[in-house]
Amino acid sequence: LILAQEAARLMASGGRIIALSSLGSRRVIAGYAAIGVSKAALEALTRYLAAELAAKGITVNTVSAGAVETDVWQAIPDGAAALSAIRARTPGGALVTPEDVAEVVFFLASPAAQAIQGQVLTVDGGYSLLA
Numbered sequence: 550l551i552l553a554q555e556a557a558r559l560m561a562s563g564g565r566i567i568a569l570s571s572l573g574s575r576r577v578i579a580g581y582a583a584i585g586v587s588k589a590a591l592e593a594l595t596r597y598l599a600a601e602l603a604a605k606g607i608t609v610n611t612v613s614a615g616a617v618e619t620d621v622w623q624a625i626p627d628g629a630a631a632l633s634a635i636r637a638r639t640p641g642g643a644l645v646t647p648e649d650v651a652e653v654v655f656f657l658a659s660p661a662a663q664a665i666q667g668q669v670l671t672v673d674g675g676y677s678l679l680a
Contacts, residue, residue: 553566603666612670613670
């Protein structure tokens with residue numbers, strides 16, 4: 550909150566604030582409680598800041614990424630099995646890459662996204678669509 554407020558102070562001619570979240574903000578994931586509730590709070594803050602800062606020409610949005618295929622999964626017990634299960638449940642059969650997430654952030658930072666305000670954009674290859 551403080552960082553966003555200070556950044557907004559420096560954005561006299563408008564700007565973009567883009568946060569990163571995860572599916573754990575909306576779904577229960579074992580062992581993820583502390584991060585999950587903090588991400589849920591971040592998503593709520595996105596909406597409040599969007600309303601507060603819109604008049605200053607500042608858009609505030611969040612990108613919620615699904616399972617991103619990175620080396621960090623090697624450090625997680627049964628990480629390879631978890632990735633396989635996620636891949637199998639994703640409609641297109643592919644995991645999200647860091648580049649996928651970066652492209653959405655790049656778009657949100659562009660003038661083309663000026664009308665997107667207070668939203669959480671999910672980038673998960675469709676994983677969260679299925680029950």
